[in-house]
Amino acid sequence: MQAFPAFFPLTGRRIVIAGEGEGAEAKTRLLASSPATIERVTGARALTREAYEGAVLAFVASPDADFCAKAAAAAKSAGVPVNVVDHPELCDFHTPAIIDRGQVVAAIGTAGAAPMVSAVLRAELEARIPERLGETVQLLGDLRDEIRARFPDLPRRRAFLRDILNGPVTEAADRTTAERGLRDALTSFGATAGRVWLIAEPASRDLLTLRAARALSGADILVLADPEKRDVAVLARRDAVWRALKDVDAEFLAKEATDGRQVAVIAPVGELIPLAVVLADLGAPHEALAAAAA
Secondary structure (H helix, E strand, O other), X not given: OOOOOOOOOOOOOEEEEEEOOHHHHHHHHHHOOOOOEEEEEOHHHHHOHHXXXXXXXXXXXXXXXXXXXXXXXXXXXXXXXXXXXXXHHXXXXXXXXXXXXXXXXXXXOOOOOOHHHHHHHHHHXXXXXXXXXXXXXXXXXXXXXXXXXXXXXXHHHHHHHHHHHOOHHHHOOOHHHHHHHHHHHHHHOOOOXXXXXXXXXXXXXXXXXXXXXXXHHHOXXXXXXXXXXXXXXXXXOOOOEEEEHHHOOHHXXXXXXXXXXXXXXXXXXXXXXXXXXXXXXXXXXXXXXXXXXX
């Protein structure tokens, strides 16, 4: 990891944008929807320490390289992290490609090496993230205590949240409709929400389907036919429990699913078929997911 990603709370904070031109205008547009106070400074004032004191972040943009260097030095003397457009050598941090869904913010960075790559990846992810996801997350936060009371067991609570995020609540037209759907789900969510996901091992990670990627990201237990092949496994949760397929059997998988846990098995199709047969005989909830066509 070449750079550590971090999120700065912006409510009640002040951000300074120094300079003029398209770079400064772009940063202003980027931050327009934030709850921070955005202050634009130009000219001689932008070169003074006082202009930045008390700010949480500073951005500098100008076609004048000398102005950029002096403004950045002024911000740093005030103890404010600074980003200087087109001058990575002057930056304390790099601006990532951002997906903004209100309460949900995703950031993709390349440590300043290839910003265009970040932009391409952002465009791909934009299409996958529901437009109203931030409002759904805000609603989940407002009802956090009710959800915890209804599902005190973490795997069950995680399964419920996964179901909500993959369901119609995220597409609700307004807060009232979303809350009604969420409260209905709280009372109707099944007693057993575990599942075994049988994921055909793809030739490469980019052939993994979106449904399979979601199953991996939500799995409590990850079972690998070859634990040395980690290309796809990196998509799983960091706290997932790893198992080698040779060390488990269908009965183990069925019990974990019956107990409410999500289990993702990544293996060649030939090794998944007999598992699917036994899981079906045991009545265990399971689903087979094939790789996308190359």
